[in-house]
């Protein structure tokens with residue numbers, strides 16, 4: 001059917017027609033205002049157990065570039081912080097802007113970053129499948145990591161070198177041996193709040209854990225993401241994949257908590 005996108009006609013302002021939860025009470029992303037976040041001493045550190053992770057493939061799903069992991073057991077999980085149990089690593093993907101424009105989804109005191117990495121985990125303790133978890137209020141835990149422009153990131157080339165293989169929507173290629181630990185900043189201090197998927201179906205199923213410290217990537221590296229296309233190879237309309245971010249949504253009755 002008529003699919004959602006990031007254009008004028010099918011973009012974030014139109015999603016509510018097919019996905020009415022777009023106007024719900026716990027939508028993401030949001031603008032995080034550090035001075036209004038509640039410092040919560042009961043919030044412990046998060047732990048990322050990724051040493052046994054097994055990346056499988058890298059793919060262009062027509063909205064972003066996604067690296068998927070083997071989630072058939074609890075080999076790689078996020079735990080601690082606001083989470084009641086371990087959440088299993090499923091995939092990570094990015095959101096970015098156009099040349100020189102902002103591209104992150106969350107903003108901090110009204111300021112956006114060039115890009116944002118989302119590391120998606122699901123509650124396999126309570127739910128049988130990822131899709132069940134993705135529709136449940138405590139089903140997903142997504143780690144958000146800001147990317148700011150500066151020097152080359154020493155490991156991001158492992159991803160940008162593979163992008164030419166997944167230029168078009170629907171393309172995928174093997175991508176083994178990649179550990180997302182190499183994309184983390186030095187500090188795991190975070191803000192956390194209850195929110196949603198930032199793309200349709202916009203399920204209100206995400207415990208967001210947004211790291212305060214960005215990682216640094218170069219404009220050249222980020223520019224490589226813009227070689228990707230929203231369209232499939234056979235489609236005659238070529239659309240550069242960029243500005244694939246949803247703007248901040250209403251906080252409604254939520255508070256954002258801050259780790260120490």
Ligand SMILES: C[C@@H](CNC(=O)c1ccc(S(N)(=O)=O)cc1)Cn1ccc2ccccc21
Pocket residue numbers: 118120131134142196197198199200201206
């Ligand atoms: C959960 C969707 C697939 N989407 C996601 O898994 C997902 C994960 C993370 C984010 S983000 N950007 O917030 O980190 C966004 C989407 C499948 N699916 C299941 C039912 C369904 C109905 C319509 C369309 C897709 C559907």
Ligand SMILES: [Zn+2]
Pocket residue numbers: 093094095118198
């Ligand atoms: Zn995302």
